[in-house]
Amino acid sequence: MSETRLNACWNSIGNFGDKSCPELQRHIRCLNCEVFRAAAATLLNRKTPEGYLEFWTERIAGPRHAKPAGTRSIVIFRIGEEWLALPTEVFLEVVELRPIHTLPHRQDALVRGLTMVRGELLICIALPQLLGFEAPASLLQTDRKSGRSVYERLLVIGQDGERVVFSVNEVHVGVRYHPDDLTPVPATVAQSATPYTTGLLTWEDRSVGILDETLLFYALRRRL
16 A cells, blocks of 8 residues: 655644745644645545554454452662562652761660651661671662662651661662562571561562561561
8 A cells, every 4th residue: 555645844834844834824823724634634534554453453352461460569679788678558758868866875786876857757777687687888889780889778668657767778669579479488598587588589680588567567666
């Protein structure tokens, strides 16, 4: 089928061209011109391409690929070399690093101090201390896969009205997975974080530990 050819004068002498068309004084805009309307009618009345109806009939009549029931949304974050995740619903905000004021006479290493978020003082915790792995010494880290620099940020999480803050080196929001995608935590992994982990998720060639938010907040309430 031959291609429909139009005299697209609006692109040369009309509103989208040099505006030299004398009809612009009468119509102001090419959309109001009889030539433009005739061109639009020509496009609408042209013959459909070969296979057009068959293509869309197959697409519309074909099976719909719905997301599996039970798909969950998580926020993935990195602390040092550890990749972890929590359900999206417990995350309240991601904020830039800000001063953390230490508390006098506080011996528990879990509490780093207090920090101000939107005018409210929140407890800043050392999540690695609770989970049992070593925190990075430097705030500036390099992602060894991409080679780019990433900076420490603060994540605000909450449950049942209780809110705390902890620092991470990297964060990725809007990640979804299905529980069937998880693999069990190997029994050979001797880490304190294991009791808090419901399973491992492979994400972008990384192994991410999915944390149990209920158990995590229970442990925090006991410690705080």
